[in-house]
Ligand SMILES: Nc1nc2c(ncn2[C@@H]2O[C@H](COP(=O)(O)OP(=O)(O)OP(=O)(O)O)[C@@H](O)[C@H]2O)c(=O)[nH]1
Ligand SMILES: [Mg+2]
């Protein structure tokens with residue numbers, strides 16, 4: 001539901017950076033999205049294709065880097081990926097942990113071009 | 117500074133020495149996509165601090181009992197603190213009208229399809245409230261266990277409600293909200309005899325994900341456990 005507004009910010013940030021760099025076109029945008037964030041790739045792609053025509057980013061490729069949820073065990077410091085309803089540490093069997101990855105939601109980079 | 121060609125400061129348009137064959141180059145951005153919302157939230161936070169208002173963002177799935185709890189809270193705290201409320205819903209004034217019957221100042225935000233409140237919406241609502249007469253301010257977010265958590269509103273505390281009928285396994289399915297909040301309130305405790313909600317399992321799961329957040333257990337209908345919740349408010353306002 002909220003991906004329209006989110007995609008508008010993606011586009012705005014990408015265009016700002018491209019303009020600052022004196023580029024005339026954006027050919028690719030790479031997003032980093034943690035699995036714990038509530039953002040859906042397909043939906044962002046859908047709005048991106050809808051919003052980009054007529055902008056610097058017309059025809060740009062959108063790349064997604066998904067980051068899995070990662071826990072750090074509070075007992076033994078082991079870092080592990082929770083799987084569904086299995087949150088037990090593979091090393092010491094303690095439950096859960098501090099979330100150290102999976103909340104990312106940012107633009108990593110853009111690829112730009114100038115037409116001369 | 118080159119990633120991969122160091123063109124961070126590439127503001128010129130003449131031929132570029134690192135250009136690939138196609139004349140394209142990469143610019144590292146590393147900017148949070150919700151940075152505009154975060155900025156607006158920061159302004160709300162300052163605005164609220166200037167008025168000495170403690171703000172509590174209440175999030176839950178639809179029907180977990182947010183409005184009912186707020187009404188019971190306002191009634192119980194009458195004469196001690198002056199509660200203000202921002203009501204967030206996709207549509208309708210229903211919840212604001214319910215709150216208004218308590219006499220507390222309330223503003224309704226309709227998101228018009230949006231699945232969460234964002235900081236600019238709260239900013240506009242703040243202008244419609246008598247801020248000099250309010251502390252604490254409760255923001256009832258749109259009923260949704262997923263989206264609201266990504267959008268900082270400028271609150272001091274985030275509280276999740278989980279009602280007994282929803283089941284104790286919800287943190288497995290919606291870890292983001294349960295990991296992010298400062299307090300969890302299990303609501304509708306009066307329904308325990310009819311359902312298989314395992315409170316110990318829920319506490320254990322919360323302890324494993326977010327040990328800093330206390331778990332309260334109450335019924336706005338019977339009043340069971342309300343004292344702990346009111347105590348938490350009075351202590352933190
Ligand atoms: N048994 C019982 N029912 C409750 C309790 N609190 C709320 N309810 C009922 O749950 C239903 C939903 O309550 P609301 O307070 O409207 O829930 P809400 O979270 O504000 O709902 P939305 O704003 O639509 O997301 C109503 O029918 C309430 O009467 C409680 O403590 N016990
Ligand atoms: Mg409500």
Ligand SMILES: [Zn+2]
Nearest residue numbers: 073076089092
């Ligand atoms: Zn361990």
Ligand SMILES: [Zn+2]
Nearest residue numbers: 001002231263
């Ligand atoms: Zn949403």
